[in-house]
Amino acid sequence: MNTALQRFKNRRFVRVIGFSRVILIAIIFLMYGLFTLLTPILRNGSTFVNYNRVMSAFNYAYFIGFMGLGVTFVIATGGIDFSIGPVMFCSALISGYCLTKFNLPLWLCILISIGVGAVFGTVGGYFVAYRRLPSFITSLALMQAAKGVGSIFTKTQSVTWPSDNPATSWYRNLVKTNNIPLGFLILIVVAVVCAIILYRTTAGRYMLCIGSNREAVRLSGVDTRRWEMLAYILSGTLAGLAAIFYVGAYTTVQPGLGDTFNNEAIAACVMGGTSMAGGSASILGTVIGAVIVALMQEGILAMGFTISYQYVLTGLIVLAAVTADITSRKRRN
Amino acid sequence: MIAQRKKMVPQKVGLQQLVIVGVLIILFTFFCLMSASFRKYTTLITMASYMYYIMLMAIGVTFPLITGGVDLSIGTGLVCYSIVGSYLMRQMGLPIGVAMAVTVGMGIVFGFINGVVVAKLDLPPFITTLCTMMIVRGLGSILTNGMTGVWPMAGQEGSWVRDLLKYKIGDVTYPVGMVIILLLVLIMSIILNHTRVGRYIIAIGSNKEALKLSGVNVARWHIMAYVISGFFAGLAAIAYACTFTSITPGTGAGLELDAIGGAIIGGTAMTGGSGSIVGTFLGVCLISLLKTGLPNIGLQANWQQIITGGILIVAVTIDMARRKK
Numbered sequence: 089m090n091t092a093l094q095r096f097k098n099r100r101f102v103r104v105i106g107f108s109r110v111i112l113i114a115i116i117f118l119m120y121g122l123f124t125l126l127t128p129i130l131r132n133g134s135t136f137v138n139y140n141r142v143m144s145a146f147n148y149a150y151f152i153g154f155m156g157l158g159v160t161f162v163i164a165t166g167g168i169d170f171s172i173g174p175v176m177f178c179s180a181l182i183s184g185y186c187l188t189k190f191n192l193p194l195w196l197c198i199l200i201s202i203g204v205g206a207v208f209g210t211v212g213g214y215f216v217a218y219r220r221l222p223s224f225i226t227s228l229a230l231m232q233a234a235k236g237v238g239s240i241f242t243k244t245q246s247v248t249w250p251s252d253n254p255a256t257s258w259y260r261n262l263v264k265t266n267n268i269p270l271g272f273l274i275l276i277v278v279a280v281v282c283a284i285i286l287y288r289t290t291a292g293r294y295m296l297c298i299g300s301n302r303e304a305v306r307l308s309g310v311d312t313r314r315w316e317m318l319a320y321i322l323s324g325t326l327a328g329l330a331a332i333f334y335v336g337a338y339t340t341v342q343p344g345l346g347d348t349f350n351n352e353a354i355a356a357c358v359m360g361g362t363s364m365a366g367g368s369a370s371i372l373g374t375v376i377g378a379v380i381v382a383l384m385q386e387g388i389l390a391m392g393f394t395i396s397y398q399y400v401l402t403g404l405i406v407l408a409a410v411t412a413d414i415t416s417r418k419r420r421n
Numbered sequence: 422m423i424a425q426r427k428k429m430v431p432q433k434v435g436l437q438q439l440v441i442v443g444v445l446i447i448l449f450t451f452f453c454l455m456s457a458s459f460r461k462y463t464t465l466i467t468m469a470s471y472m473y474y475i476m477l478m479a480i481g482v483t484f485p486l487i488t489g490g491v492d493l494s495i496g497t498g499l500v501c502y503s504i505v506g507s508y509l510m511r512q513m514g515l516p517i518g519v520a521m522a523v524t525v526g527m528g529i530v531f532g533f534i535n536g537v538v539v540a541k542l543d544l545p546p547f548i549t550t551l552c553t554m555m556i557v558r559g560l561g562s563i564l565t566n567g568m569t570g571v572w573p574m575a576g577q578e579g580s581w582v583r584d585l586l587k588y589k590i591g592d593v594t595y596p597v598g599m600v601i602i603l604l605l606v607l608i609m610s611i612i613l614n615h616t617r618v619g620r621y622i623i624a625i626g627s628n629k630e631a632l633k634l635s636g637v638n639v640a641r642w643h644i645m646a647y648v649i650s651g652f653f654a655g656l657a658a659i660a661y662a663c664t665f666t667s668i669t670p671g672t673g674a675g676l677e678l679d680a681i682g683g684a685i686i687g688g689t690a691m692t693g694g695s696g697s698i699v700g701t702f703l704g705v706c707l708i709s710l711l712k713t714g715l716p717n718i719g720l721q722a723n724w725q726q727i728i729t730g731g732i733l734i735v736a737v738t739i740d741m742a743r744r745k746k
Contacts, residue, residue: 168547221737222691224491224547228678229733235675236726244723344726347674351555364548394567396671399559403552410544418543 105372108361112376116383123387131392143269145379145386147337150263150271151176151330153378155353156360157282158209158326160374161319163357164286166299166366167216167223169320170350171208171230172327177346178238179204180331184247184341187256194256202328208234209324213317231347239343246342249335263336271333275375278329283371285322295319299366348399352381355402358409365417437688437743441703445710452714459717466587469596472709473586473660474499476602478680479687479705480609480698481653484646486684487613488625489693490539490546492647493677494531494553495654500673501561502527503658507570507668510579517579524662525655531557532651536644554674562670569669572662583663598660602702609649610698622646626693678729683708685736692744708732 097107120136127136155172162169183201186192192200212230215221250256263271286292294315297305306312335341358364359380360373381402388397452459478495485492506524509515531553538549573579586598613619621642624632633639662668685691686707687700711732716722 170551215734215738219738220741221734225681225691225733225737228493228681229730229737231730232675232678232726232733233730236723236728236730239723240721240727343723348555348558351551354551364545394562396559396562396567399555399671400563401559403555403559406548406555407538407544407552410548411538411542414543 106361106370109370109373109376112360112373112380116376116380119380119383119387123383123390127387127390131390134390136387136390141386141390143264143267145382146269146272147263147333147382148385149378149382150275150333150337152349152352152356152381153275153375154278154326154330154333155349156356156374156378157279157371158323158330159350159353160282160357160360160362160369160371161286161292161295161322162223163354163362163364164292164299164366164369165295165316165319166302167316167319168227168354168364169212169323170224170227170347170354171212171234172323172330172353173346173349173351174231174234174238175205175208175324175327175346176331176334176349177341177343178208178234178241179328180249180335180341181238181242181247181343183331184249184335185242187249188247194259198259198332201331202325205324205326205328205331206321207324208327209321210317212324213320216320217313217316231350235344235346242343244343246340248340251339259332260336263333271336274333278326279371279375282322286369286371291315291318296367296369299368301367351399351402351406352385353378355406355409356381358406358413363413363417364410365413435688435697435700438697438700438703441686441700441707445703445707448707448710448714452710452717456714456717459714463594464713464717466594466596468709468713469599470587470664471713472705473598473602474657474664475676475679475683475709476702476705477605477653477657477660478677479683479701480605481650481657482677482680483609483684483687483689483696483698483701484613484622484649485535485546485550486681486689486691487622487693487696488643488646489629490646491550491681492532492535492650492654493547493550494535494557495650495657495680496675496677497554497558497561497671497673498528498531498651498654499658499661499676500668500670501557502655503572503662503668504561504565504568504570504670506658507572507662508565508568510573511571512565517573517582521582521659524658525652528651528653528655528658529648530651532648532654533644535651536647539647540640540643554677558671558674565670567670569667570662571667574666582659586660586663606698606702613696613698618642618645623694623696626690627695675726675729678733679708679712680705682729682733682736685740686732690744691737691740704736 096102102110123136127134155176159169159172179201182204183197186200187194187197208230212226215226216223262274294305294310298312298316302312356377357374360377361370362373384401385398458464482492482495502524505527506520509520509523510517535550535553538544539546575583588595588597621637625639625643629639683705684701687704689696689701711728712725715728
């Protein structure tokens with residue numbers, strides 16, 4: 089039995105994507121099977137296997153995925169970013185307000201959205217990297233600030249992005265064009281870019297090294313602050329990008345919300361094998377984790393439970409994933 | 422002798438606390454001069470009743486902060502506990518005393534869970550309490566089927582709880598809750614500085630390894646810090662219920678930041694190992710004063726969140742700068 093497992097672990101594709109990622113993919117299919125089985129039992133007459141359900145789960149996976157990819161860089165440096173959810177909402181609110189009230193062209197508003205995210209990332213990165221503030225408290229403060237800025241900018245009103253005007257609603261095609269989930273392709277492309285940045289560039293190497301041994305990196309003459317700050321900028325920028333996909337799927341954003349999403353993005357990361365201790369990160373894992381989070385949300389709603397169950401489950405999953413990571417680290421030492 | 426005594430005073434109160442008292446007086450005078458609506462007695466009463474629950478949370482969270490950890494679950498926690506309390510009263514017809522006991526008890530239970538996970542499983546406190554924050558946020562609505570929690574209003578049965586915080590004689594309301602708060606500040610100050618629990622909690626924050634090597638059961642006292650935090654979150658839940666009466670499930674995220682901000686302004690180190698309850702008290706006073714005063718001089722209400730965020734960043738920056746010295 090053990091040797092069979094060993095042989096499986098040594099297979100080429102398993103070695104390339106990692107054994108734990110294979111398990112995660114298996115979990116996706118298991119969850120899918122479970123929801124398919126349980127939905128008709130719990131709610132008479134309804135089924136889980138449904139094209140719209142899959143699309144709706146994908147819609148959720150996109151913005152969680154983009155945020156997750158961003159926060160993966162931050163977690164790789166050993167930090168954390170709690171501000172991404174509200175930052176995403178703030179980006180969507182400000183750019184949406186520019187689009188609907190100031191009638192700016194859509195491409196500019198998309199850039200504004202990404203820019204707002206980048207600004208929040210830069211501010212957070214500055215305080216963490218240059219002023220040495222603990223990342224969790226900095227990002228919590230930024231989270232409040234993002235909520236406040238969003239509601240001040242829109243005068244505490246929700247913003248609905250246009251959905252019928254062809255000139256100003258082509259952003260929706262980024263999510264879905266003629267029923268083809270284009271968003272998924274974009275998510276994969278962005279993930280590949282992130283993977284290249286993290287594993288193949290100096291910046292990514294330094295981020296991982298900062299996470300595993302900051303002092304060693306600093307003593308070898310590297311300006312750790314710059315690379316650490318870059319991780320937060322990437323996180324904020326991707327949150328700004330996530331905003332476009334959020335409105336692309338749901339069109340309406342309300343001020344003062346968004347803080348449940350950062351937990352889900354962080355859950356996607358830690359499930360995917362990115363270590364909270366820093367120094368090791370998996371881009372592919374984050375993407376798979378985002379799909380799991382999205383599928384879980386879809387399943388919970390399909391089975392007739394409220395979103396509150398999602399909060400509880402997300403909390404438990406993060407606890408379990410971090411505990412597993414810490415135990416395996418202890419065993420290795 | 423006199424020189425010695427002079428030295429004693431700032432040592433006991435701390436320079437930072439004296440600065441806060443100064444800032445408090447200056448700000449208070451400033452707001453009084455700038456705004457006629459701020460000068461009213463009722464504004465002060467409102468400020469006090471908005472302060473109670475933050476103050477209670479802050480006193481509690483000072484303990485995990487001193488161990489070098491943090492408790493993020495208190496904000497959504499207090500909403501969850503008070504909703505469950507109201508559910509017991511409204512739907513199950515239990516007396517208010519039982520509801521209050523359950524409210525505080527739930528706080529203790531979740532504090533204990535936090536403590537065990539942090540102390541025994543060695544998980545980072547901020548991620549542990551983030552998870553419990555999520556869990557209690559969902560749990561409040563699950564346990565009560567998503568209903569809004571309603572606590573007894575003035576004049577209804579069980580409204581004596583409100584009198585504990587705000588006592589009305591004739592037309593004048595007295596903020597008697599301040600007396601309770603001051604008593605708790607005194608008690609917790611003594612516990613922190615003059616008992617074994619407090620000493621060990623401080624020691625965990627400053628040098629956990631040394632404490633472990635000297636044969637102390639570190640995990641036990643570490644858990645204790647989170648239990649204290651949970652207990653005070655439970656008390657804060659009651660104070661919150663008295664102030665707002667009806668409570669929406671799933672809210673409360675962000676309330677913990679006011680409490681944590683207050684504690685850090687008051688001189689509790691983010692890195693652990695030092696802190697004072699009196700400082701926390703003054704820090705929360707400062708935050709409440711800003712939150713009441715700034716809207717009175719014309720700042721919109723939705724600046725509140727930015728104020729919270731800004732205060733937090735400033736407080737931690739000051740803390741880091743002081744530690745570098």
